[in-house]
Amino acid sequence: MPLFYERRQLVTPGDLLAEDDYVAGDNTYRDDGKIYASRVGLVDYEAKKVHVVALKAFYIPSVEDTVIGKVVEVTTGGWIVDINAPYFAMLRASDVTDRPFKPETSDLPSIFDVGDLIIAKVAAYDRTRDPLLTVREPGLGKIMRGQLVEITPTKIPRVIGRQGSMVSMIKRETGCQITIGQNGLILVSGKTPEDERLAVMALHKIEEESHTSGLTDRVTEMLRKKKEGVEHT
Amino acid sequence: MTPPPIVVRVKQKRIAELLSSGKRLDGRGLTDYRGIQVEVGVIERAEGSARVRLGKTEVMAGIKIETGEPFSDVPNEGVLTVNAELVPLASPTFEPGPPDENSIELARIVDRGVRESKAIELEKLCIEPGKKVFVVFVDVYVLNHDGNLIDASGIAALAALLNTKMFKYEIEEGEIKIKPGYTSLPIRNYPIAVTFAKINDKLIADPWLEEEQVMDARLTMTLDKDGKICAIQKGGYGYFTTQQIVEAAKIAREKTEELRKIVVKG
Amino acid sequence: MLQKKPEKLIGKDDIRIDGRKLNELRPAKIEVGILGNADGSAYIEQGKNKILAAVYGPKEVHPRHLALPDRAVLRCRYHMAPFSVDERKSPAPSRREIELSKVIREALEPSIFVEYYPRTSIDIFIEVLQADGGTRCAGITTASLALADAGIPMRDLVVACAAGKVEGRLVLDLMDAEDKVGEADLPLALMPNLNAVTLLQMDGSLTIEEFEKVINLAVEGCKQLYTLQKEALKSKYVTVKEAVKEVVEE
Numbered sequence: 001m002p003l004f005y006e007r008r009q010l011v012t013p014g015d016l017l018a019e020d021d022y023v024a025g026d027n028t029y030r031d032d033g034k035i036y037a038s039r040v041g042l043v044d045y046e047a048k049k050v051h052v053v054a055l056k057a058f059y060i061p062s063v064e065d066t067v068i069g070k071v072v073e074v075t076t077g078g079w080i081v082d083i084n085a086p087y088f089a090m091l092r093a094s095d096v097t098d099r100p101f102k103p104e105t106s107d108l109p110s111i112f113d114v115g116d117l118i119i120a121k122v123a124a125y126d127r128t129r130d131p132l133l134t135v136r137e138p139g140l141g142k143i144m145r146g147q148l149v150e151i152t153p154t155k156i157p158r159v160i161g162r163q164g165s166m167v168s169m170i171k172r173e174t175g176c177q178i179t180i181g182q183n184g185l186i187l188v189s190g191k192t193p194e195d196e197r198l199a200v201m202a203l204h205k206i207e208e209e210s211h212t213s214g215l216t217d218r219v220t221e222m223l224r225k226k227k228e229g230v231e232h233t
Numbered sequence: 234m235t236p237p238p239i240v241v242r243v244k245q246k247r248i249a250e251l252l253s254s255g256k257r258l259d260g261r262g263l264t265d266y267r268g269i270q271v272e273v274g275v276i277e278r279a280e281g282s283a284r285v286r287l288g289k290t291e292v293m294a295g296i297k298i299e300t301g302e303p304f305s306d307v308p309n310e311g312v313l314t315v316n317a318e319l320v321p322l323a324s325p326t327f328e329p330g331p332p333d334e335n336s337i338e339l340a341r342i343v344d345r346g347v348r349e350s351k352a353i354e355l356e357k358l359c360i361e362p363g364k365k366v367f368v369v370f371v372d373v374y375v376l377n378h379d380g381n382l383i384d385a386s387g388i389a390a391l392a393a394l395l396n397t398k399m400f401k402y403e404i405e406e407g408e409i410k411i412k413p414g415y416t417s418l419p420i421r422n423y424p425i426a427v428t429f430a431k432i433n434d435k436l437i438a439d440p441w442l443e444e445e446q447v448m449d450a451r452l453t454m455t456l457d458k459d460g461k462i463c464a465i466q467k468g469g470y471g472y473f474t475t476q477q478i479v480e481a482a483k484i485a486r487e488k489t490e491e492l493r494k495i496v497v498k499g
Numbered sequence: 500m501l502q503k504k505p506e507k508l509i510g511k512d513d514i515r516i517d518g519r520k521l522n523e524l525r526p527a528k529i530e531v532g533i534l535g536n537a538d539g540s541a542y543i544e545q546g547k548n549k550i551l552a553a554v555y556g557p558k559e560v561h562p563r564h565l566a567l568p569d570r571a572v573l574r575c576r577y578h579m580a581p582f583s584v585d586e587r588k589s590p591a592p593s594r595r596e597i598e599l600s601k602v603i604r605e606a607l608e609p610s611i612f613v614e615y616y617p618r619t620s621i622d623i624f625i626e627v628l629q630a631d632g633g634t635r636c637a638g639i640t641t642a643s644l645a646l647a648d649a650g651i652p653m654r655d656l657v658v659a660c661a662a663g664k665v666e667g668r669l670v671l672d673l674m675d676a677e678d679k680v681g682e683a684d685l686p687l688a689l690m691p692n693l694n695a696v697t698l699l700q701m702d703g704s705l706t707i708e709e710f711e712k713v714i715n716l717a718v719e720g721c722k723q724l725y726t727l728q729k730e731a732l733k734s735k736y737v738t739v740k741e742a743v744k745e746v747v748e749e
Contacts, residue, residue: 010736012729013610013647014655014692027652029612036692038612038652040732055736057650058538058557086557086619127617152650211736212743334601337594349702450605452699462710465685465701468601470608472695475714482707 025051068181146189281397311358539649547631606698
């Protein structure tokens with residue numbers, strides 16, 4: 001069973017990763033008994049599966065994902081939300097108001113207006129129509145304050161870290177609230193603009209160096225140095 | 234850009250199945266052409282004209298000769314310009330309007346065939362070097378689209394050029410003096426295009442409309458009277474291997490000789 | 500402004516006017532991810548060619564009726580800047596640019612998994628800032644990188660290169676001066692890992708035997724350029740990795 005790369009080697013689309021009876025995992029495809037990479041990323045092999053951790057990919061909605069989106073249009077039945085995916089998402093008015101929905105008497109813009117940021121969950125999504133959102137759970141709804149950071153969605157797991165270790169560390173070191181959207185949008189809300197700036201810097205550093213090891217330590221060190229006011233090169 | 238028409242899946246399968254046993258839906262062999270009819274001199278007002286029927290595909294070509302300025306880099310040569318029109322009545326998928334990418338591509342492929350084979354002796358069409366030359370307008374008019382517009386248009390253009398008669402003339406002090414009688418366009422080569430479609434890895438020549446609708450890609454090769462390739466164009470969303478391309482060239486060499494006999498008499 | 504035409508393009512020792520051997524590519528420099536707004540971008544300098552490519556998408560199609568129910572629509576615009584050539588070119592799309600936009604789109608499409616993104620569009624823009632022959636090929640090579648940079652899943656990168664015949668010799672990667680007076684020019688695009696030719700054009704005059712040799716020459720050139728293409732794609736991440744290693748070793 002030939003393998004052509006070492007673990008965590010950088011591969012590009014079209015690179016031959018494996019042959020014969022391997023299973024084609026994420027960001028790979030199978031053609032005529034061979035498995036090739038379909039995106040730039042780090043290849044990894046496990047048991048009988050080969051996949052690529054993509055270094056850059058856009059967000060494809062998945063049911064149950066928490067996402068942060070921007071309202072771009074108010075329609076008669078609800079809102080159209082930009083969730084940084086190839087498709088706009090829909091939020092139905094009926095999801096928000098419990099009373100029977102009457103278009104003439106409802107004032108949807110007073111609930112969410114164009115330009116508002118919301119945290120929502122993906123309630124439904126399939127190939128034939130646009131994703132459907134819900135804000136019915138606690139913690140979901142309009143965002144009132146904070147800064148938005150956008151990183152490539154494939155790096156979100158790195159921001160979270162193993163069992164939340166990375167994001168917890170950033171929260172501790174900066175005292176900020178951090179809400180992570182699976183779609184690559186992250187909300188940072190701190191007591192002061194300086195605190196928020198630190199958190200944003202940490203997030204950008206993670207995005208740039210996500211494919212390297214020892215990242216958590218380096219980010220922690222950077223934050224501590226910055227707080228002490230020492231210049232970090 | 235009009236989206237491609239939806240092809241019935243059952244028909245797609247049928248076409249592909251037959252091909253794996255070397256047959257086509259209309260009974261032709263893989264490299265057989267449909268019946269070709271060429272009529273010339275059909276439009277008297279044009280200096281030259283031809284109407285070609287390739288199966289049910291019908292294309293007309295008209296030649297008009299005017300005078301104009303030469304290109305600055307070839308001041309002693311006449312000018313050739315080819316235009317193609319996918320006339321809306323030829324197909325439900327043709328919309329009225331300015332030339333779209335398909336008609337522009339068609340015109341440029343036909344143009345390349347005539348131009349690169351140096352079929353017209355453009356040096357003989359100079360009136361006053363750098364100032365005035367004859368301009369040969371080739372207008373390809375597609376009247377019915379049933380597949381393989383490229384080959385049909387190429388044949389129509391060539392037949393129309395061979396049919397072209399212009400007035401006899403003398404150049405006196407940079408002015409044209411018309412003399413009695415007619416002369417043909419000076420033609421020294423006869424380019425012929427052969428188009429292949431690739432369906433499920435099989436190459437077929439002269440695809441008709443339904444084969445075109447299910448093909449992966451097409452490959453056109455234009456060869457001159459000596460069997461030299463003067464133009465190639467790959468089209469469509471698929472691909473060819475280098476082996477398939479070389480194979481196509483060899484088949485094209487044979488086919489263009491056959492087709493040329495229909496267009497060029499004697 | 501017109502430039503003076505050279506006398507002979509290839510010397511007796513088979514060295515071309517720019518110092519290259521017959522089968523040598525022009526030196527190329529490629530950068531990926533250089534535009535801030537585009538989802539993916541890349542830039543190439545190859546000889547005197549300077550070409551920029553950008554990709555937007557996949558995103559919802561506007562106007563809606565152009566959307567396809569089962570796959571993404573690919574739109575491609577190849578355009579030359581007015582100052583890119585000797586004699587200023589009008590900014591309006593010429594027939595040549597329209598044809599090239601089509602064949603370039605058809606060269607890139609086989610590499611993209613369009614069926615993964617129904618009802619969306621992927622828009623590709625190629626801007627030729629300076630032209631010196633072989634721009635459609637350099638454009639394809641750059642656009643393919645822009646697609647990969649945008650994170651669009653692909654079967655392989657598409658790389659392109661032209662070969663032809665000039666003053667009786669078979670040559671690789673023709674410059675504009677060579678193309679203008681040469682006997683044949685054959686641009687070719689390839690997905691190297693799949694041995695798939697996605698663009699093939701030719702104008703000029705070649706015997707079938709010469710044609711076979713020219714195709715092989717173009718494929719060779721493509722394979723060399725492919726190495727540079729992959730390196731350019733990886734280099735963004737490799738540089739960061741190296742920088743991080745240095746920091747850690749401090």
